[in-house]
Amino acid sequence: MSRQDREKWNRRYAARGDRMGEEPRTWLERNRDLLPTKGRALDLAAGEGQNAVFLAGLGLDVSAVDISSVGLAKARERAQAGGVALHTLESDLERDPAFIAPESYDLILCFRYLQRDLAPGIEAGLRPGGLAVLELPTRKTLERRDKPAASFLVEAGELANWFVSLRTLRFEEEWENDVNLSRIVAQK
Numbered sequence: 001m002s003r004q005d006r007e008k009w010n011r012r013y014a015a016r017g018d019r020m021g022e023e024p025r026t027w028l029e030r031n032r033d034l035l036p037t038k039g040r041a042l043d044l045a046a047g048e049g050q051n052a053v054f055l056a057g058l059g060l061d062v063s064a065v066d067i068s069s070v071g072l073a074k075a076r077e078r079a080q081a082g083g084v085a086l087h088t089l090e091s092d093l094e095r096d097p098a099f100i101a102p103e104s105y106d107l108i109l110c111f112r113y114l115q116r117d118l119a120p121g122i123e124a125g126l127r128p129g130g131l132a133v134l135e136l137p138t139r140k141t142l143e144r145r146d147k148p149a150a151s152f153l154v155e156a157g158e159l160a161n162w163f164v165s166l167r168t169l170r171f172e173e174e175w176e177n178d179v180n181l182s183r184i185v186a187q188k
Helices: 003-015 026-030 050-058 069-082 116-125 139-143
Strands: 040-044 061-066 087-090 105-111 126-137 167-176 179-187
Touching: 003 069, 026 050, 026 105, 026 126, 040 050, 040 116, 050 061, 050 069, 050 105, 061 069, 069 087, 105 116, 116 126, 139 179
Parallel strands: 040 061, 040 105, 061 087, 105 126
Antiparallel strands: 126 179, 167 179
16 A cells, blocks of 8 residues: 555544444354453454444453554554453564464455455464464345445455365355355364
């Protein structure tokens, strides 16, 4: 991403209040039974921190990474209001995808942010038994709406093939409102 991308996201988060609401993503909540309650978690492209704060509330030591300083400030406010600790890191994932240290996390999230070259880092960054939890919109979304651009969408079934050395615990593709979502929980 670029400085322009950072500015774009900062404007969006500043202009819309709580852009995504207070609650964590549905896919995360539906898989709560699989999530660890201790250890380290990493939320990539964390935005305003709804998912990160939810995980911290479960007992995890959570790091939220995003390009937007405004989004991360909202994440810190949300964590403070919820009485949980949250580490934040402002980072451009396209320029620094290698910051995920090998076998460092019990859980790595990536919701609604497509960067295919992060997949090997996610896989390597998990400790044995660790989980990767992802949710990405598919190209089928364009059947019902004209955004986002196709370059931000995965093909149907693509996500199921990203983590070949991980065991897929749950995978689905379904519509949520007018967005077709590919979702996976995979374990190292």
